[in-house]
Amino acid sequence: MMMSxxxxxxxxxxxxxxxxxxxxxxxRCDTIAITKLDDFILSRRTIVTSTSSTSKASxxxxxxxxxxxxxxxxVDPDDHDGPTLAHRAPSLSSQINFSDxxxxxxxxxxxxxxxxxxxxxxxxxxxxxxxxxxxxxxxTTVLGSTLTNSLVKYTFFRHFCAGEDSADMKPVIxxxxxxxxxxxxxxxxxxxxxxxxxAISDGVDGIFTQPPFNQPARVYDYxxxxxxxxxxxxFKKCIRSVRDVSPTHGFAALKVTALGNPELLExxxxxxxxxxxxFSKFDRKGTGLISREGFIRCYEKYFHADDEKLTKIIxxxxxNNNGMIDYISFSQMLTPCKLPNFTLKCKExxxxxxxxxxxDEIVLMKAMRxxxxxxxxxxxxxxxxxxxxxxxAKYQPAIDNLVxxxxxxxxxxxxxxxxxxxxxxxxxxKDSAERIAMDLRRSERxxxxxxxxxxxxxxMVHERERAxxxxxxxxxxxxxENTHRCYDEVIELLLRHRARHxxxxxxxIATHNKESIEKAVNxxxxxxxxxxxxxxxxxxxxxxxxxxxxxLGNHGYNAFKYLPYGEVQEVVPxxxxxxxxxxxxxxxxxxxVSLLQDELRKxxxxx
Numbered sequence: 001m002m003m004s005x006x007x008x009x010x011x012x013x014x015x016x017x018x019x020x021x022x023x024x025x026x027x028r029c030d031t032i033a034i035t036k037l038d039d040f041i042l043s044r045r046t047i048v049t050s051t052s053s054t055s056k057a058s059x060x061x062x063x064x065x066x067x068x069x070x071x072x073x074x075v076d077p078d079d080h081d082g083p084t085l086a087h088r089a090p091s092l093s094s095q096i097n098f099s100d101x102x103x104x105x106x107x108x109x110x111x112x113x114x115x116x117x118x119x120x121x122x123x124x125x126x127x128x129x130x131x132x133x134x135x136x137x138x139x140t141t142v143l144g145s146t147l148t149n150s151l152v153k154y155t156f157f158r159h160f161c162a163g164e165d166s167a168d169m170k171p172v173i174x175x176x177x178x179x180x181x182x183x184x185x186x187x188x189x190x191x192x193x194x195x196x197x198x199a200i201s202d203g204v205d206g207i208f209t210q211p212p213f214n215q216p217a218r219v220y221d222y223x224x225x226x227x228x229x230x231x232x233x234x235f236k237k238c239i240r241s242v243r244d245v246s247p248t249h250g251f252a253a254l255k256v257t258a259l260g261n262p263e264l265l266e267x268x269x270x271x272x273x274x275x276x277x278x279f280s281k282f283d284r285k286g287t288g289l290i291s292r293e294g295f296i297r298c299y300e301k302y303f304h305a306d307d308e309k310l311t312k313i314i315x316x317x318x319x320n321n322n323g324m325i326d327y328i329s330f331s332q333m334l335t336p337c338k339l340p341n342f343t344l345k346c347k348e349x350x351x352x353x354x355x356x357x358x359x360d361e362i363v364l365m366k367a368m369r370x371x372x373x374x375x376x377x378x379x380x381x382x383x384x385x386x387x388x389x390x391x392x393a394k395y396q397p398a399i400d401n402l403v404x405x406x407x408x409x410x411x412x413x414x415x416x417x418x419x420x421x422x423x424x425x426x427x428x429x430k431d432s433a434e435r436i437a438m439d440l441r442r443s444e445r446x447x448x449x450x451x452x453x454x455x456x457x458x459x460m461v462h463e464r465e466r467a468x469x470x471x472x473x474x475x476x477x478x479x480x481e482n483t484h485r486c487y488d489e490v491i492e493l494l495l496r497h498r499a500r501h502x503x504x505x506x507x508x509i510a511t512h513n514k515e516s517i518e519k520a521v522n523x524x525x526x527x528x529x530x531x532x533x534x535x536x537x538x539x540x541x542x543x544x545x546x547x548x549x550x551x552l553g554n555h556g557y558n559a560f561k562y563l564p565y566g567e568v569q570e571v572v573p574x575x576x577x578x579x580x581x582x583x584x585x586x587x588x589x590x591x592x593v594s595l596l597q598d599e600l601r602k603x604x605x606x607x
């Protein structure tokens with residue numbers, strides 16, 4: 001099959017940017033590549049928006065050059081705009097039967113089958129799903145925590161979680177390995193922080209901070225820091241467990257909110273967003289590039305600086321003397337920890353100055369960073385790959401910033417042939433395509449392997465409620481079709497990049513959407529990327545879409561199951577969220593229940 005002319009041109013431009021030797025040429029080619037990516041994305045977006053009244057999404061915090069959003073997963077089969085991934089008819093995937101109940105559920109016990117059916121049926125009861133947290137609290141009050149936890153443990157927990165510890169998980173992992181499925185161990189305790197964006201700890205025993213410019217004082221409690229240190233040890237055990245059970249191709253999942261105070265992550269995210277806003281003020285034409293002269297003119301408008309200091313800043317931002325400054329260099333200079341050196345020279349106290357962290361907050365940020373590096377070093381030593389989970393949108397800029405730092409060091413091309421650190425991109429976010437494009441560009445500039453886990457998203461209910469509560473635009477795509485198209489086109493872009501440039505880039509296609517998997521499988525065949533190629537992994541959550549995971553594993557693809565684990569009481573928030581998200585996927589659940597019932601009928605010859 002032929003790729004679309006736009007996608008072919010896009011891939012060609014990115015290739016040129018990789019082969020360019022002169023730094024000046026490299027920067028300009030990179031910019032062209034991103035601009036062409038924007039053109040491609042916007043043209044695809046027009047297909048959706050031209051037939052509906054959906055409002056256009058935009059982000060004022062992002063320069064125009066990379067302010068785009070890829071639009072999304074299952075698409076209208078009558079919508080043909082060239083043979084791109086989103087429009088290609090099934091070919092190789094038609095030879096793979098994802099509806100075989102024996103392949104999907106043959107390894108389950110009869111008790112497992114009945115429990116799965118009961119759990120999925122419960123997920124279809126909207127009242128139960130919507131009020132799950134309140135019902136659990138009521139149960140704890142009436143029946144006590146022991147009985148309530150036991151009830152959860154032998155129903156939802158056993159279905160969606162692999163166990164409470166390594167010994168508890170071993171039978172599950174052994175069963176998966178026998179079916180050619182690798183494990184992704186995920187410590188599933190969730191620390192979501194306060195829902196009140198202005199909340200601070202009211203504990204007396206804490207770390208008191210007083211940020212500059214008369215910002216409100218903040219207190220970070222010692223218990224939170226101690227918990228984070230304890231979580232490092234838990235994640236270390238997770239990493240080493242992966243090494244022990246799957247030494248050649250295992251993954252461990254990691255949540256950054258378990259390693260740092262969520263309020264601190266939100267503070268870091270605010271800094272990063274305000275730095276983007278400042279760049280947009282410098283980049284008046286919205287090209288994504290600022291001339292030296294333009295930078296000097298804008299810098300002198302907002303900051304006090306003598307000629308010597310300004311010269312040093314210019315050399316830092318434009319070390320190759322290209323005469324141009326882009327957002328990547330700009331953001332490297334204005335990191336959260338470096339920000340006070342600049343905002344203390346502000347001529348006026350604006351949003352950026354008001355986001356400046358205190359010296360104590362910087363100490364806490366560095367402690368969180370050190371925890372991440374400790375785990376990354378341990379993962380590399382054990383040969384375990386780390387999947388850094390995506391979390392709430394208000395934390396994500398900080399998480400991305402931390403992950404990119406890890407990737408630049410531990411995925412460096414002169415250090416390893418394969419990446420160890422994967423970031424996660426949620427394609428239901430309007431800015432997901434822009435972030436993927438920018439991070440792919442960063443990987444080329446700083447010579448590290450790009451590695452990504454691609455998901456649709458797991459916090460939709462929370463994000464919409466928070467946006468409504470705070471009178472903010474929703475960060476979520478305006479329509480499900482946009483999310484679907486975004487997901488499929490990002491996969492196509494990255495698979496074509498892999499086919500053209502060879503091993504190095506890796507992606508994990510983490511989805512329960514059969515159509516997206518079929519399209520990816522077909523494109524892999526077209527691009528001569530073999531099923532067992534280490535560049536492409538497929539993953540589904542434990543307890544869901546076994547017809548996809550087990551079938552892919554049986555056909556030689558790199559199939560994985562996400563295995564949440566942890567003590568029952570710690571995992572309850574994860575289970576509540578999973579039940580809520582399943583409630584929005586009832587079409588898929590119906591298919592799963594049918595396969596489970598088919599397997600029961602085959603075993604006992606029911607009519």
